[in-house]
Structures are given as structure tokens and as C-alpha cells.
Amino acid sequence: MLTSKTVQQFLDETASSSPAPGGGSVSALAAALGAALTSMVCRLTIGKKKYADVQTELEDVLRQSEEYRQRFTALIDEDTQAFNKVMAAFALPKDSDELKRRRDAAIQEATKKATLVPLKLMEVCEQALQLAKVVAEKGNVNSVSDAGVAAKILMAGCEGAYLNVRINLANLTDESFSAQTFQQADGIARRVTTTTNEVVTVVQTKI
Amino acid sequence: MLTSKTVQQFLDETASSSPAPGGGSVSALAAALGAALTSMVCRLTIGKKKYADVQTELEDVLRQSEEYRQRFTALIDEDTQAFNKVMAAFALPKDSDELKRRRDAAIQEATKKATLVPLKLMEVCEQALQLAKVVAEKGNVNSVSDAGVAAKILMAGCEGAYLNVRINLANLTDESFSAQTFQQADGIARRVTTTTNEVVTVVQTKI
Secondary structure, three states: OOHOOHHHHHHHHOOOOOOOOHHHHHHHHHHHHHHHHHHHHHHHOOOOOHHHHHHHHHHHHHHHHHHHHHHHHHHHHHHHHHHHHHHHHHHHOOOHHHHHHHHHHHHHHHHHHHHHHHHHHHHHHHHHHHHHHHHHHHOHHHHHHHHHHHHHHHHHHHHHHHHHHHHHOOOOHHHHHHHHHHHHHHHHHHHHHHHHHEEEEEEEEHH | HHHOOEEHHHHHHOOOOOOOOHHHHHHHHHHHHHHHHHHHHHHOOOOOOHHHHHHHHHHHHHHHHHHHHHHHHHHHHHHHHHHHHHHHHOOOOOOOHHHHHHHHHHHHHHHHHHHHHHHHHHHHHHHHHHHHHHEEEEEEHHHHHHHHHHHHHHHHHHHHHHHHHHHHHHOOOOHHHHHHHHHHHHHHHHHHHHHHHHHHHHHHHHH
16 A cells, blocks of 8 residues: 555655656545645644534534545555556557457556546545635634645645546547546536635635 | 655644644645656656657756755655744743743744745745646656646645745734745745646646
């Protein structure tokens, strides 16, 4: 598992000449860091007298945020695995027409899967961002900048995933799948930008 | 050192009820991931026949990118240390006017330092982003989405640092320092947004 490496090792392996872990796994890690910051602000709010009226709501936010963090953490590995399967398909033999046909089919199938992993990441980022918004609005004001960083880094994870969806779609021949996935990803990317800007406005008025 | 922890431990400690590591260290880690991806694209380009004409330039980019990555990695710890010093100053005794005066001075000094660490992070992010732009324009086109993710995550690191500069400035009484630092941070934030948009445009035309 990539998350059992040290941070230094993860950085070194990312920087290495091996294409994995690459932008997909890094985007998932960014999102996990955003969810972790959201959880931190919840924990720095819950139990404080001044915030007693939002305690139950933030306990619920914390539960969801930790669930999303776990999901993001799993996606770090899932992205690298999906990428490795695409590479494995490209490495299949192509010495006859039949082998070529099989190789092409394997590439298409692996690439579809490698598109769906960052699409899932985008979906969870959008949900996690709603939680960052709640903690920016209602969480401990001393940690409001952390809520802002959470939103910014969740947006970066989402936009990084979007670029990975796009580059994989470019290699797919199934036009109906491509059109549908593009539309879905594009919608999430737009909504995430809007929500992030809303969070940053809240943060800046509170600083 | 925070980078000698596993990725899972780093995430867990961020999510914990301890305020450090918080948004500042997470922003520095985001930036380090951006620099790591920039280095990866360099390494996936250098030595390839098709890119022989940019080899020398990308070797130079790689050298700088790895330097910035090291700087970002150091800033992960520096931010947490600076934050802990602010907390230590707040914990000083205030049982007499003289002690109060000393405590206030210590808080001001520690907060200034805690402002300069994210400001440095912003400065290095701006420089590192120029490298992400070069690799997006000239690097291996198969890795162009990674160059895009590098830019997005460097921007998130920079904007996260900006929020940390802002929240620390709000606690400072030295108006001349505050005005100058605000102006400097604001300028970097604007230029970084522009450059990131330029990188994303390059990436999207190449996908």
C-alpha cells in the first residue's frame, strides 16, 4: 500500500522515472489531506462551550469526513493499480491480427477503468467539499484558515482527477461512454469551483 | 521529522484534535507533491529520442525542481515548528503587567515568524510553477496531465499558504510589517493564479 510508505518515500517515488504513482494518486492524496483538515477543524470545535449549538452537526460532519478520508486513501492505490493495468495491456503481444485485436480490447477495457477511478475521486471530492464549507461556516474560528486550505486542496484533488479523466477519455473509442463521462466530469468540476469560491469568501470574511 | 512518518500516520495526525500539523504543513506537502510530479515528467522526457532538442533544458529544470522539492519538504516541519512557538508564547504566564508585556512581545515575535514561513512557501511555489509550465509545454506529451496536476497542486499549496499568511497578519500589531507582507503575498497569489491558468490551457490543448 502506498500509504504505508513514509511521506519522504512517497515523494521520492512520485519524482522517480516510474510513471506510477503519478498525477492520479497524488490527486487522491491531496483530497485525503483536505478531508483530514476538515476532520481536524471538527475536532477542534466539538466539546468547546462556545460551539455547543453546532456540536451535533459537527459530530455528523466528522463521521462523514472520516469516511471520505478512508475512501480517498483507498483511491491512492486504486489509481496506481488502474494505471498499471493500462500499461500491462499495452505490453501485450501484437504479432498477429487476432493478438492485436485482443490487445486493443484489453487497452480499451483497462483505460475505461482508469477513467472511472478519477471520476469516482471527483464525485467524493464534491461531497467532501460540502463538509469543508460547513466547518468554514460553523467550526472553530481560530481554525478557519485550515477549513480554507481543506477546500483549496480538495479542489486541486478534484481538478487533478479531472485532467486524468480527460487524458484517458482521449484514448477511448466508445464515444457514448466518453461523451457521458465527459459531461459528468465537467459538471462536477464546475460545481466544485463554485463551492470552493464560496468557502474562500466565508474564510476571508472571518480572518 | 514529519516526512519520516508514513503517509497514513501523517493523515491521521493531521485529522487529530492537535492543531499541528495543520493547514500550513499540508500546504507545504502539497507543494512538495507538485515539485515531485514536475521532476517525474522531466525524468520521463530526458533520454527519449523524440525530445532530444529539449533534453538540456529539462535536465536543468529537473535540477531546480528537486531543489525546490527539498525546500518544500523542509517547510513542512518549519511551519509546524513556527506554529508550536506561537502556541508556546500564548502559554506564557500573565500574572503581572511585566509578564503580560513580555508575553505579548513573545506572541508578536512568534507570529511574525509564523507569517514568514508561509510567505517563503508562496515564493518558492511561484518559482516551482514556472518549471511546471516548462514541462507542460516541452515535456513528454504522454505525461502532460501530470504537469497539469503539478500546477494545480502547487497553486493549492500557494493559496493555502496565503490563508496562513492572512490569519497570522490579523494578529500582528506592527502595521508597516503587515501592510508590506500583505502586499507581497497578494502579488504572488495573483501571479500564481495567472500562471496556473496558462499551464492548464497548455495541458488542455495537448490532451
